[in-house]
Amino acid sequence: MSLRERGPVNRRQFLSRFGAGAVALVVGFDLVARQWVTEAEAADSTSFAAAPSLDGTLTFDAESIAANSHDQGNIVFNTPCAVLRPGSVEDIRKMVGYCDRHGIKVAPAGTHHAMFGQPLVSDGLIIETQSLNTIHSLGTGGADVDAGVLWKDLIKAAYEQGLTPASITSYIKTTVGGTLSMGGIGMMSAYQAGAQVDHARQLQVVTGEGRLMWCSDTQNSDLFEAALAGLGQCGVITRATIDLVPVKQLARTYRIGYSEIPTFFQDIRVLANRGEFDSLGSIPQPGTAQPMTLWATVFYNPGDAPDASRLLRGLSPAADTAPFEDSDYLDYISLVTNMYDTFSANLDWDAKVKPWSDLFLPDGAVEQYVESVFPALTPDDLGPTGFGLVFPMLRSSYGRPLLRLPSGASGPWVWLVSVLTDSAEPGPDPEFASRMMERNYRLYQEAAAVGGVRYPHGACAFTQADWQAHYGSMWTQFVSWKNRYDPSGILTPGPGIF
Numbered sequence: 001m002s003l004r005e006r007g008p009v010n011r012r013q014f015l016s017r018f019g020a021g022a023v024a025l026v027v028g029f030d031l032v033a034r035q036w037v038t039e040a041e042a043a044d045s046t047s048f049a050a051a052p053s054l055d056g057t058l059t060f061d062a063e064s065i066a067a068n069s070h071d072q073g074n075i076v077f078n079t080p081c082a083v084l085r086p087g088s089v090e091d092i093r094k095m096v097g098y099c100d101r102h103g104i105k106v107a108p109a110g111t112h113h114a115m116f117g118q119p120l121v122s123d124g125l126i127i128e129t130q131s132l133n134t135i136h137s138l139g140t141g142g143a144d145v146d147a148g149v150l151w152k153d154l155i156k157a158a159y160e161q162g163l164t165p166a167s168i169t170s171y172i173k174t175t176v177g178g179t180l181s182m183g184g185i186g187m188m189s190a191y192q193a194g195a196q197v198d199h200a201r202q203l204q205v206v207t208g209e210g211r212l213m214w215c216s217d218t219q220n221s222d223l224f225e226a227a228l229a230g231l232g233q234c235g236v237i238t239r240a241t242i243d244l245v246p247v248k249q250l251a252r253t254y255r256i257g258y259s260e261i262p263t264f265f266q267d268i269r270v271l272a273n274r275g276e277f278d279s280l281g282s283i284p285q286p287g288t289a290q291p292m293t294l295w296a297t298v299f300y301n302p303g304d305a306p307d308a309s310r311l312l313r314g315l316s317p318a319a320d321t322a323p324f325e326d327s328d329y330l331d332y333i334s335l336v337t338n339m340y341d342t343f344s345a346n347l348d349w350d351a352k353v354k355p356w357s358d359l360f361l362p363d364g365a366v367e368q369y370v371e372s373v374f375p376a377l378t379p380d381d382l383g384p385t386g387f388g389l390v391f392p393m394l395r396s397s398y399g400r401p402l403l404r405l406p407s408g409a410s411g412p413w414v415w416l417v418s419v420l421t422d423s424a425e426p427g428p429d430p431e432f433a434s435r436m437m438e439r440n441y442r443l444y445q446e447a448a449a450v451g452g453v454r455y456p457h458g459a460c461a462f463t464q465a466d467w468q469a470h471y472g473s474m475w476t477q478f479v480s481w482k483n484r485y486d487p488s489g490i491l492t493p494g495p496g497i498f
């Protein structure tokens, strides 16, 4: 059926299009009632625009709608009117074009691991990208994958060929498209490697007008920049080529406790500047004798065990006898994912309210920020399954313009500082959410006052002025990309940027 074929159809026309055995539960949109309609409703409607014929399914059964009405944060609840499970990229192209023509909002959703309604849409269409999840090819030249592929599946397939993605987030049951839209800070991989968006070589994108386009640094480069860390504002990423690097088989993680926050920062900077570890970071434990523990991980192959006396030389506490844990590479990479899976299975973690605060701090301000924020946290601020994070990131390895990081010349490092708050009990809990949202906005403002920037995965209610300040020198460019690639403004309203 032609994309341009639309407008009211009668029952005979409808049956000739969809046939008696049609699978689609939703067959179109009532342009006057502004709602999706079933076959039975369509037959009586005079203002019915038939949906394009699809390889996948378009549905609005209660279960699909409920599953797409919230994300992991359980703070924002928005009910879509229909859910597309695409059977092909062509389905996405057709349906985005259809929504564009009829002014229907659309949100692509991966695994809904955002915390503040980013993948949700009220009264619109959700595209569940996970139904397209083929790994098309994989080798030293990179992996060519559908956007609905889960990182855990890509990591496993790559490992079988002695390879791994250059940048890997802590939780890996997320989609390639979901993290490329957010940024993808590689906390399980090299802190000098940049984000996942820095390791996408090529993308296939469906723009807001339903145009299918390929883009890269050399082809349609403005769309490439608009899509990477673009929060789904200018297009739906449907396929990506991701860098792969050689993998080592084992991981050794040393843990060194610090009673003083300044000493922790002194030592982690020493290790970061030396560049001999693969992953560095800390999970602060406020109120304990050692409020900062430095985690330092090095990857290695059998027969080439790390030498602690060399790697940990010259640190403030003598650290060459620091305790360590060895893991197989895949076990190490899955550590955080397995932990959250256990929380989900035993503690109803998926239903908890999660007002997470994720901020990037400049090097010159991080120490004071951590000293002021973490000791002041109450048990409520973290909850029984929550914790904080402090991770260094090599500023020069992050190059995508929409992944905003502190600018200015305060050293080579910027820092991810997170307060990952989980409610004690499963939600919803509007009072708790609103209290924590106020806290998050305060944490954001305190960070912004010293040059900090928000990582937009977390829960923080931004005003228009905040978004403009967030994108800073990129704001005008982002607006122009939005107007060019989503002129009707139908794509991904969840983040609330435009």
Ligand SMILES: Cc1cc2nc3c(=O)[nH]c(=O)nc-3n(C[C@H](O)[C@H](O)[C@H](O)COP(=O)(O)OP(=O)(O)OC[C@H]3O[C@@H](n4cnc5c(N)ncnc54)[C@H](O)[C@@H]3O)c2cc1C
Binding pocket: 071, 072, 107, 108, 109, 110, 111, 112, 113, 114, 115, 118, 119, 120, 129, 147, 168, 169, 170, 171, 174, 175, 176, 177, 178, 179, 181, 182, 183, 184, 185, 186, 187, 188, 231, 232, 233, 235, 236, 237, 238, 340, 457, 492, 494, 495
């Ligand atoms: C336990 C946990 C640990 C995490 N650890 C890290 C970490 O280490 N590093 C890090 O950077 N992040 C981390 N995150 C955040 C997570 O990576 C992001 O929220 C990511 O966007 C989730 O991917 P998803 O597939 O669930 O996307 P969703 O939550 O479904 O979507 C996120 C946003 O991207 C848009 N989107 C989704 N798919 C597409 C697409 N194909 N095209 C265009 N737009 C799309 C959505 O509309 C939405 O706005 C963590 C989150 C959790 C819950």
